[in-house]
Amino acid sequence: MKQKSLLLFISLFLLTVSGWCQQRYTRVELKNFKLQSSVIVHENGTQLSIGPYQGKAYWFPVKVPTTVLGGLVANKVYPSPYIGMNNMYIPDASDSFNTAYHLGKYSFLPHHKNPWKDPYWYRTEFKLPQSYAGKHVWLTFKGINYRAAVWLNGKQIADSTQMVGMFEQYRFDVTNLVKEDGPNYLAVKIYQLDDPGLPAPPQLKALGPFFANGGPTGDIGKNVTMLCSVGWDWMPAVRDREMGIWQPVYLSASGSVTIDQPHVVTELPDLPDTNRADIKLQMTLSNHSQERQRGQLEVTIKPHNFSGSSITFTRKEELKGGETKDVSLESRRVKELRLTNPHLWWPNGQGRANLYDLQLRYVVDGQVSQSKDIVFGVRTVSSKVTDVNGWARRDFYVNGRRIHLVGGAWVPDLLLQRDSTRYANELELIRNDHLNLVRIWGGGIAPPDDFFEAADRLGLLVWQDFWITGDTQGQFKGSPDWPLQGDVFIRNMKSTIIRLRNHPSLLVWTGGNEGHARQQLYDAMRENVAQLDGTRPFIPCSSGFAKLPKSWKLSWPDNKNSGVYSGGPYSWQDPVHYYDLVNAGKDWVFKDEVGVPSQVPYSDLSKVIPDLVPDDSLPYPLNNTWGYHDACAGNGKYQTYYKAIVDRYGEPTSYKDYSEKSQLVNANSYRAIFESVNSKLDATGGVMLWKINAAFPSVIWQLYDWYLEPNAGYYFTQRACEPLHVQFNLDDSTVVVINKKVENQDNLNVHTRIYDLQGQKLYDQQKTVDAAHQNVTTVSSLKDALMKAGQLAFVVLDMSNASGQPVSQNVYWLAPGNKFESLSKLSSTSVKVSVEPVSNAKEAEWKVTLDNPTDQLAFFVHPSLNDSKGDEILPTFWSDNYVTLAPHQSMTLTVRANKSDIAHKWLHVKVKGWNVPSQTIPVSAMQ
Numbered sequence: 001m002k003q004k005s006l007l008l009f010i011s012l013f014l015l016t017v018s019g020w021c022q023q024r025y026t027r028v029e030l031k032n033f034k035l036q037s038s039v040i041v042h043e044n045g046t047q048l049s050i051g052p053y054q055g056k057a058y059w060f061p062v063k064v065p066t067t068v069l070g071g072l073v074a075n076k077v078y079p080s081p082y083i084g085m086n087n088m089y090i091p092d093a094s095d096s097f098n099t100a101y102h103l104g105k106y107s108f109l110p111h112h113k114n115p116w117k118d119p120y121w122y123r124t125e126f127k128l129p130q131s132y133a134g135k136h137v138w139l140t141f142k143g144i145n146y147r148a149a150v151w152l153n154g155k156q157i158a159d160s161t162q163m164v165g166m167f168e169q170y171r172f173d174v175t176n177l178v179k180e181d182g183p184n185y186l187a188v189k190i191y192q193l194d195d196p197g198l199p200a201p202p203q204l205k206a207l208g209p210f211f212a213n214g215g216p217t218g219d220i221g222k223n224v225t226m227l228c229s230v231g232w233d234w235m236p237a238v239r240d241r242e243m244g245i246w247q248p249v250y251l252s253a254s255g256s257v258t259i260d261q262p263h264v265v266t267e268l269p270d271l272p273d274t275n276r277a278d279i280k281l282q283m284t285l286s287n288h289s290q291e292r293q294r295g296q297l298e299v300t301i302k303p304h305n306f307s308g309s310s311i312t313f314t315r316k317e318e319l320k321g322g323e324t325k326d327v328s329l330e331s332r333r334v335k336e337l338r339l340t341n342p343h344l345w346w347p348n349g350q351g352r353a354n355l356y357d358l359q360l361r362y363v364v365d366g367q368v369s370q371s372k373d374i375v376f377g378v379r380t381v382s383s384k385v386t387d388v389n390g391w392a393r394r395d396f397y398v399n400g401r402r403i404h405l406v407g408g409a410w411v412p413d414l415l416l417q418r419d420s421t422r423y424a425n426e427l428e429l430i431r432n433d434h435l436n437l438v439r440i441w442g443g444g445i446a447p448p449d450d451f452f453e454a455a456d457r458l459g460l461l462v463w464q465d466f467w468i469t470g471d472t473q474g475q476f477k478g479s480p481d482w483p484l485q486g487d488v489f490i491r492n493m494k495s496t497i498i499r500l501r502n503h504p505s506l507l508v509w510t511g512g513n514e515g516h517a518r519q520q521l522y523d524a525m526r527e528n529v530a531q532l533d534g535t536r537p538f539i540p541c542s543s544g545f546a547k548l549p550k551s552w553k554l555s556w557p558d559n560k561n562s563g564v565y566s567g568g569p570y571s572w573q574d575p576v577h578y579y580d581l582v583n584a585g586k587d588w589v590f591k592d593e594v595g596v597p598s599q600v601p602y603s604d605l606s607k608v609i610p611d612l613v614p615d616d617s618l619p620y621p622l623n624n625t626w627g628y629h630d631a632c633a634g635n636g637k638y639q640t641y642y643k644a645i646v647d648r649y650g651e652p653t654s655y656k657d658y659s660e661k662s663q664l665v666n667a668n669s670y671r672a673i674f675e676s677v678n679s680k681l682d683a684t685g686g687v688m689l690w691k692i693n694a695a696f697p698s699v700i701w702q703l704y705d706w707y708l709e710p711n712a713g714y715y716f717t718q719r720a721c722e723p724l725h726v727q728f729n730l731d732d733s734t735v736v737v738i739n740k741k742v743e744n745q746d747n748l749n750v751h752t753r754i755y756d757l758q759g760q761k762l763y764d765q766q767k768t769v770d771a772a773h774q775n776v777t778t779v780s781s782l783k784d785a786l787m788k789a790g791q792l793a794f795v796v797l798d799m800s801n802a803s804g805q806p807v808s809q810n811v812y813w814l815a816p817g818n819k820f821e822s823l824s825k826l827s828s829t830s831v832k833v834s835v836e837p838v839s840n841a842k843e844a845e846w847k848v849t850l851d852n853p854t855d856q857l858a859f860f861v862h863p864s865l866n867d868s869k870g871d872e873i874l875p876t877f878w879s880d881n882y883v884t885l886a887p888h889q890s891m892t893l894t895v896r897a898n899k900s901d902i903a904h905k906w907l908h909v910k911v912k913g914w915n916v917p918s919q920t921i922p923v924s925a926m927q
Helices: 002-023 045-049 068-074 095-101 420-432 449-458 486-500 519-533 575-584 602-608 624-631 637-649 655-678 712-720 783-789 821-825
Strands: 032-037 060-063 120-126 136-141 147-152 155-164 170-173 184-191 249-254 257-267 276-287 293-303 311-319 324-329 338-340 356-364 367-376 381-388 391-398 401-403 405-410 437-440 461-465 506-510 591-594 686-689 724-728 734-739 745-756 761-771 775-781 793-800 806-814 832-838 843-851 858-867 876-878 883-885 890-898 906-913 916-925
Touching (some): 032 068, 045 120, 045 147, 045 184, 136 147, 155 170, 276 311, 311 324, 381 506, 391 506, 405 461, 437 686, 449 461, 486 519, 506 519, 575 655, 602 655, 655 686, 655 712, 655 858, 712 806, 724 745, 724 793, 734 745, 745 783, 783 793, 806 883, 832 906, 843 858, 843 883, 843 906, 858 876, 858 890, 858 916
Parallel strands (some): 257 367, 405 686, 437 461, 461 506, 591 686
Antiparallel strands (some): 032 060, 032 120, 120 184, 147 184, 257 276, 276 324, 293 311, 356 367, 381 391, 724 734, 734 775, 745 761, 745 793, 793 806, 832 843, 843 890, 858 883, 858 906, 876 890, 906 916
16 A cells, blocks of 8 residues: 555656646746726836735726726726627727717716826736746736836836837846745836827718728827727727737746747748758847856757657757857758658648647756747748739749638727637638638737637638738828837837748738838838748738839839739629629739628627617618618718618518528628639639628628628638639629639539529539639530520539539529519428537537428528527538528538537527528537
8 A cells, every 4th residue: 555655656746747847938927917097006116016015096807918998898897899889988098089979977087087098007916936946037028008117026127118019029037026935016007009099980870971990180100009999990999099918928937048039941942842841940049147058959840730750950059158149050051951741831722731840949958948839831932923914913822832812801809809719710710711811901910929820720821911001101191200100110010020920821921001101111111021031022012002102112022013902892792793893804913802791690680789779860771889880881881782682682671681681692792702703713813801800790891790600701702712613603604613722623513503483493404524723614604594594593503523522512593683582482491401410529510411302492591500598609610501402402511619619508400591491400418
């Protein structure tokens, strides 16, 4: 018995020692803070950081990262601005705006109508891990807004001239300030923007010819910040302008030598052959002691998400006391950095997003001074400009292969409350939609590390704008003299390049959105991308309409025009009009902004608009709440969208009827955007939506809503962007196969049928075709058959591969004059549903088989995964949805969900359709 106890003790001891070793250099995130206004707290930074708080003020507990407003909302000081009209019950950072809209009365600070004018304190206390004893201790702020001053244990370590701007990260050596054996006290003073800007009038009624994006004068652009925080036509003004600690704060430890700013560069020197890769490692070694350090750099490279062998080598590196030196390791001198048959990182739809782990360790006398871990991908990116009838078109290449880009703009959350789980869910929704690119728009942010790590894993390319827009830097309004502090912009820009440059997902840097900065800043962006990164292109801006002065250099490294174009259209269009635009070429050779209003599904409507009471005096369907959530956004664009619903499908009879008809408009609009560009696959560089996601609950410009519920446009985009796709071209009535796969696809069977409203078959053809890779293959023309039909008809396309497996399905509803009111006369039918679980270690997954045993077409069938209360599980990832089944047709879909979202819940699949009564099928209880 004693022997067993001794063995158990030894085992526990070894586990504990092992745990210490693993935690030794692990950073410790500081999350639990207290928050309060400096109006309430009268002590200074020294007093607040010298020991336990002794004052009389009440402090709000908050979890960092959080903005000030986010923390106050969490403590119920202010209502959630996401819901209804709550944002009009929160004071604004602009005094004149508060006066105009009587918001000052809602301030929680006595006698202060503007609660954001004075600084706020964040305060915490912490103990150091035992493993930090005798080490150098570092305090890092990943991001603050807008200025900050920091005190630790009674000593100020930074002031508001040092910490300024939203996109710089700061690291401080606090070795001589921290206490190893007692509590440490940290106080952070956060200051408002230098100029918080004047918001535009709120979207409470139909506006004039132009909504003031970025405010009436664009004066938010005086700061280096999230420019849309003053309000845009898809989100209201953020009342505190995101002031606060919006990214993590953490402690880390090291020995005397640190490894700083590591940079991983991968090259494929024999393209188009990819059997060899060269890796170049660059870093800075710094000796923080006055003693000579004779150590060695240990390098380990191993597979991250695939099976394979590891590479390890060492190199002696000696540093004098206080010395800092740059180290560069290249394959021509270090043979281990030349990889044979590397596992390449590919974007979504082109192959696996293979990743490697790199560990750098500086070791002195057997002790690790510091270890740095980086996840990277072996890949190259490049671009080339082609002149197309006087319009520059930029093509992008990954690993030497031209990638036809499909994606859209991504905008930040209203209160910057996304965490790693939310980022992963949103990016998985985008990947599941068969998109390959996310554009980080210039009026937003440079997303946190969690965002880019998820993009790396999922194979999503990222297009990163710097923080310049035409609405604030003088293209439309504002001034080219803004931001006022050019040195702050440059510091923030350099810090961001260094932070993001190792991510394989990052495709391109741009100088901003629909405008350009003044030459000092423009040149600094271009030069620093070349010098600090040097592995991906820089283009002047995400628009071809912002013309640079003739003397300025253009893109890097090719000195060509951007070759990409914004400008919409952003309103509803007849779907065939997108084909007209693509066929005309011009700015559609690469369209990086096009969008359409997109109503949320009925299941989410009451979440967005809690008060479903109409106001007939307004030009949109409901009331001011509807307007505030963007129904009057985009200068009347939602009204055009509503008119299209009425003109094509008839006046809605209820909110439910309106929402369901809007999904038909969403579906056809988004599909046409992508399929029109598909039809000219070799003549276009790509197409990007304005926009993919929502900053807060909204009814405009989104594939999925703020609650992560996709609308029908999401699934019709999913079909249009699938790598192997069959489609009906609206401009010439041809059926074509789009092959974006790497390989040719031979012996494809394309089955084309046309049905009338009664389910009678009017046309039936099967044809075998071979589809060359990256090509468009014509199958047949339906012009004569549709003219002969002369009525509302359904074109049903099914494509299977040489083995008979379904690979693509698509359905169109067409009518003379685009009059679809007769859809309401579609006879009711039934669909048999079966659900089967699929073994999946990472997620919960099921096969959902839909079978139409009748002679009637089952139209627009929408399955969802719901809990026992009837609430939909969000997010869920469907392989297809809003599907149409021809008479006697069966299809199998898959649905995935995060196991954490469904744990201990009784689930059922709900299926309903345009002419299919709702039914539910029990699934199981997930434990």
